[in-house]
Amino acid sequence: MNLDARISVLxxxxxxxxxxRDTLVHAAETASECPVAKDEQLFRQGExxxxxxxxxxxxxxxxxxxxxxxxxxxxxxxxxxxxGTVAVLRRKPYPATxxxxxxxxxxxxxxxxxxxxxxxxxxxxxxxxxxxxxxxxELQERLREVATQRVERRIAATLLRxxxxxxxRVEDGVEIPFTLTRGEIAELTATTLHTVSRTLAAWEQxxxxxxxxxxxxxxxxxxxxxxxxxxx
Amino acid sequence: MNLDARISVLxxxxxxxxxxRDTLVHAAETASECPVAKDEQLFRQGExxxxxxxxxxxxxxxxxxxxxxxxxxxxxxxxxxxxGTVAVLRRKPYPATxxxxxxxxxxxxxxxxxxxxxxxxxxxxxxxxxxxxxxxxELQERLREVATQRVERRIAATLLRxxxxxxxRVEDGVEIPFTLTRGEIAELTATTLHTVSRTLAAWEQxxxxxxxxxxxxxxxxxxxxxxxxxxx
DNA sequence: CGTTTTATTGACACGTGTCAAGGGTGGTGG
DNA sequence: CCACCACCCTTGACACGTGTCAATAAAACG
Numbered sequence: 001m002n003l004d005a006r007i008s009v010l011x012x013x014x015x016x017x018x019x020x021r022d023t024l025v026h027a028a029e030t031a032s033e034c035p036v037a038k039d040e041q042l043f044r045q046g047e048x049x050x051x052x053x054x055x056x057x058x059x060x061x062x063x064x065x066x067x068x069x070x071x072x073x074x075x076x077x078x079x080x081x082x083x084g085t086v087a088v089l090r091r092k093p094y095p096a097t098x099x100x101x102x103x104x105x106x107x108x109x110x111x112x113x114x115x116x117x118x119x120x121x122x123x124x125x126x127x128x129x130x131x132x133x134x135x136x137x138e139l140q141e142r143l144r145e146v147a148t149q150r151v152e153r154r155i156a157a158t159l160l161r162x163x164x165x166x167x168x169r170v171e172d173g174v175e176i177p178f179t180l181t182r183g184e185i186a187e188l189t190a191t192t193l194h195t196v197s198r199t200l201a202a203w204e205q206x207x208x209x210x211x212x213x214x215x216x217x218x219x220x221x222x223x224x225x226x227x228x229x230x231x232x
Numbered sequence: 233m234n235l236d237a238r239i240s241v242l243x244x245x246x247x248x249x250x251x252x253r254d255t256l257v258h259a260a261e262t263a264s265e266c267p268v269a270k271d272e273q274l275f276r277q278g279e280x281x282x283x284x285x286x287x288x289x290x291x292x293x294x295x296x297x298x299x300x301x302x303x304x305x306x307x308x309x310x311x312x313x314x315x316g317t318v319a320v321l322r323r324k325p326y327p328a329t330x331x332x333x334x335x336x337x338x339x340x341x342x343x344x345x346x347x348x349x350x351x352x353x354x355x356x357x358x359x360x361x362x363x364x365x366x367x368x369x370e371l372q373e374r375l376r377e378v379a380t381q382r383v384e385r386r387i388a389a390t391l392l393r394x395x396x397x398x399x400x401r402v403e404d405g406v407e408i409p410f411t412l413t414r415g416e417i418a419e420l421t422a423t424t425l426h427t428v429s430r431t432l433a434a435w436e437q438x439x440x441x442x443x444x445x446x447x448x449x450x451x452x453x454x455x456x457x458x459x460x461x462x463x464x
Numbered sequence: 465c466g467t468t469t470t471a472t473t474g475a476c477a478c479g480t481g482t483c484a485a486g487g488g489t490g491g492t493g494g
Numbered sequence: 495c496c497a498c499c500a501c502c503c504t505t506g507a508c509a510c511g512t513g514t515c516a517a518t519a520a521a522a523c524g
Binding site for chain 4: 413414415425426429430432444445
């Protein structure tokens with residue numbers, strides 16, 4: 001990528017909202033590039049945080065693994081999202097493992113460089129807080145869901161969240177533009193792939209959504225999903 | 233409180249870590265005071281964020297309420313903790329309701345004043361990120377717990393977390409220095425007070441902990457609790 | 465075209481929520 | 495100071511959602 005390409009990547013990230021040209025140029029100049037292939041990990045949970053990444057394009061799943069090998073998907077990340085940045089700023093180990101679910105490209109900075117960038121450009125600090133805050137709020141919401149709601153509602157809410165973050169209009173509804181296996185939905189929803197399978201099968205019957213296997217999910221009746229997510 | 237008293241309150245908050253004297257004085261001078269009585273709310277979930285609070289002393293429970301009236305306890309806050317600050321910086325509604333579980337005292341700032349403070353003292357921005365980041369990490373941990381672990385393990389983990397945050401050594405173990413009803417533990421653990429009651433009853437039998445009713449919980453065998461929290 | 469991964473579906477068991485009833489404790493007001 | 499009243503906790507019985515186990519089928523991949 002040349003400098004202009006990098007800058008336009010940065011401009012699309014909310015982390016650089018309201019940043020002036022100097023900031024963008026400086027950040028773009030000091031970044032390195034790293035492609036990620038599908039199923040590749042950017043780093044592993046527990047490692048010392050050495051780099052902060054910005055996803056230029058592609059799609060990444062953030063995994064958290066239990067000591068006994070079970071897995072929870074914290075969230076999916078798309079173009080413009082930061083990865084590992086909070087850990088870098090806190091000088092703590094990475095709390096989760098990012099895995100690419102499709103080929104992609106990242107820009108990255110060393111830990112010190114990133115900290116320096118933020119120190120020299122206060123607007124970035126503000127944006128970092130905004131960003132962390134919104135993730136915090138989303139996690140609070142999910143915690144509440146898992147704590148109080150039945151599986152069916154949670155699956156509906158989870159799919160709707162993916163739509164909000166990354167949904168794309170297609171002719172017969174809204175599409176989630178990346179592959180989501182039943183197993184992955186299960187790990188996002190705190191249930192098993194069996195229950196997800198049963199639930200989605202029922203919804204497909206009802207014509208709420210469609211899309212088997214590796215094809216992308218298409219929600220044909222989002223309003224029905226909203227109803228399910230909000231039902232008493 | 234006079235200025236010195238305020239400053240020493242601020243000094244005990246990790247939000248003012250590494251802050252120089254000027255910063256502390258400036259923050260102390262611009263703060264107002266507000267006592268909170270037991271069971272009083274500082275503000276309510278959903279309101280526009282107008283003030284940022286710092287808990288000088290006392291203990292506050294952060295509640296998140298579902299539309300259907302169910303409740304989840306996000307976390308407990310103690311002296312030095314910030315309340316509502318992330319919402320203020322994000323110019324978003326408060327995502328939860330803080331309720332005092334004992335009489336306490338807060339310092340607070342208006343939204344603009346707080347934003348200005350942080351803008352003028354970059355070290356505070358860094359600390360805000362640190363703080364938000366650590367809460368984020370804690371929530372990720374809890375989400376994983378609720379998603380993958382049995383109730384007994386979750387209760388053990390929850391109690392240990394309280395001990396870590398606020399535990400106090402006493403003669404026969406560690407004490408959680410505020411009242412925790414079974415119902416509150418249930419809302420912290422994503423279960424019902426019935427299950428909590430049964431579990432704690434069993435633990436009391438085993439001599440792991442003691443403390444009925446309004447008295448504070450005393451963990452007599454923390455190592456056993458750790459075992460339970462980590463058991464396969 | 466075989467091999468591997470992912471999904472489907474059924475049977476079953478078990479943890480835990482739900483419902484119900486009673487017992488303590490602490491606080492309040494007469 | 496005592497009695498009453500909330501509120502909280504305890505305990506049992508039971509049902510139900512969902513996880514677990516197992517076997518098959520269907521795609522995807524090389």
